[in-house]
Amino acid sequence: MAEVDAAAAAAAGAQAVQLIDGEGEFAGESAERFMTAAGVAGCGLSYAVVSIMGPQSSGKSTLLNLLFGTNFREMDAFRGRSQTTKGIWMARCVGVEPCTVVMDLEGTDGRERGEDDTAFEKQSSLFALAISDIVLINMWCHDIGREQAANKPLLKTVFQVMMRLFSPRKTTLLFVIRDKTRTPLEHLEPVLREDIQKIWNSVPKPEAHKDTPLSEFFNVQVTALPSFEEKEEQFREQVQQLRQRFANSIAPGGLAGDRRGVVPASGFLFSSQQIWKIIRENKDLDLPAHKVMVATVRCDEIANERFGCLTSDAEWLDLENDVQAGSVLGFGKKLGSIVEVHMEEYDKEAVYFDEAVRKAKRQLLESRILNLVQPAFQKNLSHLRTKALEKFKTGLNQSLESGKGFAASVRETTESSLSEFNQGCADSVIKQADWDYSKILEKVRRDIEDHALSVRESKLTELTNHAKEKLRKALVEPVESLFDAAGQTTWSSIESLYKRETQAILPEVFKALSGFEMGSEFSEEMVSKLRDYGQSIVENKAKEEASKILMHMKERFTVVFSHDKDSMPRTWTGKEDVRAIAKEARSAALKLLSVLAVIRWDDKPDRIENILITTLLDGSVASKSSSASSGDPLASTSWEEVHPKHTLITPAQCKSVWKQFQSETEFTITQAVSTQQAHRRSNGRLPPPWALVAMAVLGFDEIMMLLRNPIYMFLLFVGYLLVRALAVQLDIGREFQNGMVPGILSVSAKLLPTLQNLLNKVATDQQPPQQQGQQHRPPAAEAPEAQQPPPPLLLSPKSSMSELRRLHTPPSPVRRSVSSPSHSSPPSPKASPRKVAEEQKPRRAVEPDNESSSAYSIV
Numbered sequence: 001m002a003e004v005d006a007a008a009a010a011a012a013g014a015q016a017v018q019l020i021d022g023e024g025e026f027a028g029e030s031a032e033r034f035m036t037a038a039g040v041a042g043c044g045l046s047y048a049v050v051s052i053m054g055p056q057s058s059g060k061s062t063l064l065n066l067l068f069g070t071n072f073r074e075m076d077a078f079r080g081r082s083q084t085t086k087g088i089w090m091a092r093c094v095g096v097e098p099c100t101v102v103m104d105l106e107g108t109d110g111r112e113r114g115e116d117d118t119a120f121e122k123q124s125s126l127f128a129l130a131i132s133d134i135v136l137i138n139m140w141c142h143d144i145g146r147e148q149a150a151n152k153p154l155l156k157t158v159f160q161v162m163m164r165l166f167s168p169r170k171t172t173l174l175f176v177i178r179d180k181t182r183t184p185l186e187h188l189e190p191v192l193r194e195d196i197q198k199i200w201n202s203v204p205k206p207e208a209h210k211d212t213p214l215s216e217f218f219n220v221q222v223t224a225l226p227s228f229e230e231k232e233e234q235f236r237e238q239v240q241q242l243r244q245r246f247a248n249s250i251a252p253g254g255l256a257g258d259r260r261g262v263v264p265a266s267g268f269l270f271s272s273q274q275i276w277k278i279i280r281e282n283k284d285l286d287l288p289a290h291k292v293m294v295a296t297v298r299c300d301e302i303a304n305e306r307f308g309c310l311t312s313d314a315e316w317l318d319l320e321n322d323v324q325a326g327s328v329l330g331f332g333k334k335l336g337s338i339v340e341v342h343m344e345e346y347d348k349e350a351v352y353f354d355e356a357v358r359k360a361k362r363q364l365l366e367s368r369i370l371n372l373v374q375p376a377f378q379k380n381l382s383h384l385r386t387k388a389l390e391k392f393k394t395g396l397n398q399s400l401e402s403g404k405g406f407a408a409s410v411r412e413t414t415e416s417s418l419s420e421f422n423q424g425c426a427d428s429v430i431k432q433a434d435w436d437y438s439k440i441l442e443k444v445r446r447d448i449e450d451h452a453l454s455v456r457e458s459k460l461t462e463l464t465n466h467a468k469e470k471l472r473k474a475l476v477e478p479v480e481s482l483f484d485a486a487g488q489t490t491w492s493s494i495e496s497l498y499k500r501e502t503q504a505i506l507p508e509v510f511k512a513l514s515g516f517e518m519g520s521e522f523s524e525e526m527v528s529k530l531r532d533y534g535q536s537i538v539e540n541k542a543k544e545e546a547s548k549i550l551m552h553m554k555e556r557f558t559v560v561f562s563h564d565k566d567s568m569p570r571t572w573t574g575k576e577d578v579r580a581i582a583k584e585a586r587s588a589a590l591k592l593l594s595v596l597a598v599i600r601w602d603d604k605p606d607r608i609e610n611i612l613i614t615t616l617l618d619g620s621v622a623s624k625s626s627s628a629s630s631g632d633p634l635a636s637t638s639w640e641e642v643h644p645k646h647t648l649i650t651p652a653q654c655k656s657v658w659k660q661f662q663s664e665t666e667f668t669i670t671q672a673v674s675t676q677q678a679h680r681r682s683n684g685r686l687p688p689p690w691a692l693v694a695m696a697v698l699g700f701d702e703i704m705m706l707l708r709n710p711i712y713m714f715l716l717f718v719g720y721l722l723v724r725a726l727a728v729q730l731d732i733g734r735e736f737q738n739g740m741v742p743g744i745l746s747v748s749a750k751l752l753p754t755l756q757n758l759l760n761k762v763a764t765d766q767q768p769p770q771q772q773g774q775q776h777r778p779p780a781a782e783a784p785e786a787q788q789p790p791p792p793l794l795l796s797p798k799s800s801m802s803e804l805r806r807l808h809t810p811p812s813p814v815r816r817s818v819s820s821p822s823h824s825s826p827p828s829p830k831a832s833p834r835k836v837a838e839e840q841k842p843r844r845a846v847e848p849d850n851e852s853s854s855a856y857s858i859v
């Protein structure tokens with residue numbers, strides 16, 4: 001297949017193309033097409049360039065076409081001699097290895113350009129010498145040894161321009177003697193060489209090359225061919241023999257075996273173009289510098305080409321895509337191989353160019369490629385970083401869940417996460433780059449440390465919060481209940497409760513803290529803070545309870561005052577010693593005040609209770625406050641021997657609380673006293689049971705008689721109503737409150753007017769309604785007042801101050817009007833007994849019986 005391609009390329013290359021036209025313009029585009037079609041560019045250094053120069057119409061093209069199988073234009077022999085080749089043409093030799101490019105130059109001394117126009121001749125000669133490995137010099141046999149030979153000016157020109165090449169490559173000059181005569185070549189060649197030497201000697205040379213021999217610059221070879229026109233058969237035969245010399249021409253010992261400074265085939269065209277440009281500008285042609293320049297340009301081109309290939313490399317694009325989504329396993333290996341492929345391609349293409357240039361450009365290309373791919377590497381590392389942190393998080397959680405200590409878990413998980421990250425980094429680097437991942441490793445370490453720190457903080461907070469919650473649960477309710485039952489041992493009980501609970505909870509915390517490996521000092525400090533927290537729970541509870549001291553005192557008072565020793569609700573029958581009970585209840589409330597006045601952690605005995613009892617209970621605050629304030633032990637804001645921070649209620653506050661307490665409990669006591677009185681009264685209204693029995697026995701006959709006679713019954717009933725009405729009007733119970741005799745006197749004095757009033761009222765009731773309205777219009781305000789219900793008299797231990805004050809307020813007008821006849825509107829003298837009975841209805845609500853039942857309900 002490759003052979004077929006090479007043959008096709010050779011066939012395509014055999015078609016001659018113009019490299020430089022007759023006007024001296026370089027035909028870059030067509031030349032480039034030729035290079036590609038002929039497959040010259042990929043030959044590296046394995047190619048040779050052959051040029052032919054000589055007089056016009058000396059059979060150059062004919063020779064080349066026969067020698068190399070090319071198709072340079074030849075002159076038609078039958079039309080006469082004229083110029084056919086203009087400028088420089090180029091073709092690839094067919095069937096000659098290595099790849100040989102042959103150039104047919106415009107003939108010298110052509111009449112078309114005139115005698116004086118030798119500029120192009122010189123320029124094309126110099127160009128051929130600068131780029132060719134072998135230069136064929138076509139000359140007529142009969143010119144050898146002649147003074148006016150046509151090739152002499154040509155040789156002169158060749159040698160002259162040769163001096164302009166700073167460090168010329170060693171070129172093989174193959175003199176082809178055309179139309180050889182019978183004189184054998186052995187005789188002709190020395191003559192020719194002598195002529196050449198003479199010309200070389202006559203050419204002016206720069207100082208540096210004054211004594212340089214011709215052989216330093218040229219490898220002179222001579223061959224002779226018979227006339228093509230006369231002895232074509234022989235000509236063709238010898239041309240075939242000559243062709244053999246071009247096989248492996250560049251190998252050592254070959255025609256161009258001594259050549260130096262070859263430009264790689266891929267740079268040949270560019271190099272030729274640049275050389276022609278310099279020659280045209282008539283500048284000095286520095287071939288070594290030119291070589292470097294060509295190498296620079298070509299290596300740049302190759303590097304750019306390679307870089308472009310990498311950017312569109314499907315494997316690279318896939319890898320770049322993959323790494324955006326997540327870390328890629330074997331990233332370094334994959335990327336390294338991609339980079340390697342492209343660098344190798346560069347090396348392969350640039351291998352024949354100047355080494356220094358090639359290496360410099362290689363480095364540039366490599367750094368460009370590394371710059372291109374490094375973000376992908378960084379991306380891979382950032383994925384690995386995230387993965388390492390995630391691994392650390394999960395690992396730490398699992399380790400902690402398995403019950404391992406925090407510090408040990410962090411240590412182990414950090415180690416495994418960092419080792420995995422390190423491995424990932426090592427897997428991501430490529431051999432072409434010395435990418436440093438120590439910084440990102442440091443970042444991962446910091447990430448892990450920060451996370452561990454935050455987890456430690458949250459775990460510690462969780463631990464302390466848990467311990468606090470346990471302490472709170474263990475202390476709050478028991479302490480509250482201890483304060484509820486406050487007494488002598490309250491504070492010692494609280495202290496022992498506190499000690500018991502802290503000793504049960506805190507060692508667990510200490511043990512848990514040891515897993516954090518933060519030193520015993522830290523653990524002790526934490527535990528000590530929790531101990532303080534426990535104390536603060538107790539103290540806050542004490543403060544809270546102290547802030548409600550008045551309520552607690554009232555509760556305590558009510559409990560003691562309203563319950564007997566068996567905790568049964570007390571019934572005020574009149575036999576109780578209210579004073580003593582009240583004192584006992586107040587004393588209990590005072591003890592409560594004493595307990596809640598200060599915090600007693602050390603349970604040191606103090607005088608607070610004594611001071612309170614002597615000052616408040618035994619003495620009277622109200623009476624002493626004004627007169628003996630100077631000697632009042634409660635006229636202070638601090639307790640003796642008690643630290644201010646342990647003071648819950650200051651002495652002065654105690655005093656004021658006590659004052660309020662007294663005033664708020666006074667009513668309860670008054671109620672109790674009233675209840676007792678009411679009870680006594682209710683018990684004294686009926687005659688003793690024995691009297692009732694006597695009355696029933698002795699008056700049995702009369703009772704029976706009354707029951708049997710309806711008139712008596714009626715009269716008895718009317719009489720009862722009348723007496724009842726009188727009793728109500730006169731308020732008999734009230735009249736007899738102060739004793740029997742004063743009662744009889746008062747009742748007898750009021751009996752008659754009252755009877756009169758009663759009769760008047762009855763009479764008024766029998767009058768028509770209109771008359772009644774004119775004579776006795778009741779005061780408008782009294783009617784609604786009479787409808788108002790009496791205030792409730794129930795007082796619970798939780799009664800608010802407003803409720804207590806309400807109970808203190810004087811009775812309502814209805815109550816007053818009913819209980820005090822002097823304030824009520826006078827009854828009409830004509831009032832009927834029925835009306836009187838109706839009017840008595842509201843009065844029953846406040847009768848002593850009712851009052852006494854309401855009073856019972858106070859407790």
Ligand SMILES: Nc1nc2c(ncn2[C@@H]2O[C@H](COP(=O)(O)OP(=O)(O)OP(=O)(O)O)[C@@H](O)[C@H]2O)c(=O)[nH]1
Pocket residue numbers: 055056057058059060061062063073074075076077078082083084085106107108178179226227228229230
């Ligand atoms: N006498 C003689 N004539 C030849 C020989 N080879 C070719 N010719 C003739 O010379 C004439 C010119 O041939 P070309 O090959 O075109 O010569 P050329 O040197 O390429 O001509 P230019 O390109 O114009 O410089 C043709 O008519 C050929 O037939 C030869 O060996 N001897």
